[in-house]
Amino acid sequence: MKDWPLWEVFVRARGGLDHRHAGSVHAPDMEMALRHARDTYTRRMEGVSIWVVRSTDIVASDPARGEALFEPAASKIYRHPTFYELPEAVNHM
Amino acid sequence: MQPNHFEALLEVADDSLILGQRLCEWCGHAPTIEVDLSLSNLALDLIGQATLLLDYAGELEGKGRTADRLAFHRDAEAFRNSMLLEQPNSDFARTVMRHFLFAAYANPLFEALARSPDARLAEIAAKSIKELRYHLEYATDWLERLGQGTDESHRRIANAFDWNWRFVDDLFFDSISWKSGAEIGLWPLRADLRPAFDDTLSAGLALAGLAEPKPAWPIVGGRMGKHSEHLSSMLTVMQVLPRAHPEATW
Numbered sequence: 506m507k508d509w510p511l512w513e514v515f516v517r518a519r520g521g522l523d524h525r526h527a528g529s530v531h532a533p534d535m536e537m538a539l540r541h542a543r544d545t546y547t548r549r550m551e552g553v554s555i556w557v558v559r560s561t562d563i564v565a566s567d568p569a570r571g572e573a574l575f576e577p578a579a580s581k582i583y584r585h586p587t588f589y590e591l592p593e594a595v596n597h598m
Numbered sequence: 599m600q601p602n603h604f605e606a607l608l609e610v611a612d613d614s615l616i617l618g619q620r621l622c623e624w625c626g627h628a629p630t631i632e633v634d635l636s637l638s639n640l641a642l643d644l645i646g647q648a649t650l651l652l653d654y655a656g657e658l659e660g661k662g663r664t665a666d667r668l669a670f671h672r673d674a675e676a677f678r679n680s681m682l683l684e685q686p687n688s689d690f691a692r693t694v695m696r697h698f699l700f701a702a703y704a705n706p707l708f709e710a711l712a713r714s715p716d717a718r719l720a721e722i723a724a725k726s727i728k729e730l731r732y733h734l735e736y737a738t739d740w741l742e743r744l745g746q747g748t749d750e751s752h753r754r755i756a757n758a759f760d761w762n763w764r765f766v767d768d769l770f771f772d773s774i775s776w777k778s779g780a781e782i783g784l785w786p787l788r789a790d791l792r793p794a795f796d797d798t799l800s801a802g803l804a805l806a807g808l809a810e811p812k813p814a815w816p817i818v819g820g821r822m823g824k825h826s827e828h829l830s831s832m833l834t835v836m837q838v839l840p841r842a843h844p845e846a847t848w
Contacts, residue, residue: 509630530632533743540736541632544639 510559512538514546517554524556532557599716599784604659605678606775606785607719608668609821610711611651612679613769614726615669616829617700618644619836623687633690636736640697643729650722670840674823674830678773681820682765684829688758691751694740695758701734702798703769706791714784738802745806756808767816770795776821 509531515524527546532538538557547555566574578584599607621641628634652665683700687693708730711723744755770788772780780787803810819825840846 531630532632536739537743540636540739544636545632548635548639 509533510561512542512557513560513563514538514542515556515558516542516546516552518552520553524554527551529560530557599658599719599779601658601660603775603779603784604655606773606779607651607655607658608678609680609773609776610707611648611655611668612677613683613700613704614644614651615648616677616679616832617683617697618642618648619832620683620685620687621693621697624693629690637693640733640736643726643733647722647726647729650725654718654722666840670837671844674825674833676823677825677829677833678821678823679825679829680765680769680771681817681826681829682762682769684820684825684832685762685765686828688761689754691744691754692758692761694737694744695755695762697733698737698741698802699762699766699769699799701730701737702795702802703766703791704730705734705798706794707785707788710786710791716784719784734798738805741802742805745808752807755806759803759808759811763811764814764817768818768820771818771821773821 510533511529512532512535513529514527516527517524527542530538530541530545532541535557539555542555542557546552618641621637621644624637625634625641628637648669649665652668656663656665656668682696685692685696705727708723708727712720712727714720714723741755744751746752770792772788776785776788779785800810
């Protein structure tokens with residue numbers, strides 16, 4: 506059991522919402538990963554659907570490269586849609 | 599239902615209560631944190647079922663006993679659970695096998711109880727059957743994996759079957775009280791549930807690569823209050839607090 510792989514768990518809280526990362530579980534295979542995810546992360550009615558994926562199957566960006574990847578966006582405030590006057594009717598968009 | 603069905607209802611309630619308490623013993627001791635949570639979930643399902651059934655049994659009896667009173671202030675010989683469910687957890691394989699055998703029995707039973715003309719019982723069963731379907735799936739998954747895993751896991755699940763198999767006839771024993779309820783159509787005889795159980799059992803054993811069972815010398819008595827030595831020591835732990843402080847609330 507020490508060599509059980511790690512699985513990332515994504516839970517959809519309600520119909521219409523996205524699956525969101527909830528945490529991770531250890532499990533010997535994908536069916537048991539789903540069971541462990543259900544028993545670990547939806548015990549208090551948190552979800553209506555679960556995805557699990559092997560942690561090693563996730564391709565992640567390198568935190569050490571944060572400067573090159575993310576800092577260039579900092580100077581481009583025009584990408585935030587905050588310069589528009591919203592009509593009254595869509596105020597709660 | 600009538601007061602003389604009190605004991606028959608205890609048979610169902612006590613199965614859930616005793617197995618639930620046994621599973622709780624894994625809390626903090628399971629092989630991994632995930633399995634720990636899974637076993638606790640199963641345990642809490644069972645204790646929830648027991649609470650509903652014992653409350654109803656207490657009302658039928660008409661002596662003012664609540665679920666807590668029945669759970670914590672009865673001695674071993676007043677319990678009507680099958681001896682299968684009071685057996686010690688031992689290793690994980692034995693716990694899985696015990697749970698598989700129970701769930702294979704409880705699924706057709708609760709399906710039938712959900713169709714009982716007794717509305718209160720049917721409601722409790724309809725809620726419980728959803729939980730018990732998951733219990734059977736969960737136990738079957740582990741049965742298959744232990745059976746098809748390593749040499750050691752296969753040996754352990756095979757031993758677990760040999761250990762638990764002799765108590766299955768006790769699980770299916772039709773007591774006088776149970777028969778009297780069956781006669782007026784409250785539930786089926788347990789003997790009539792056996793073919794469904796045998797099908798589930800054969801399928802589970804095949805998945806695990808285990809041989810079909812050989813006849814075993816059956817041990818019966820749980821439904822009549824005759825238990826193995828393990829029930830008393832288990833109840834000692836379960837009941838110590840309410841018996842030491844009978845009026846305590848939280």
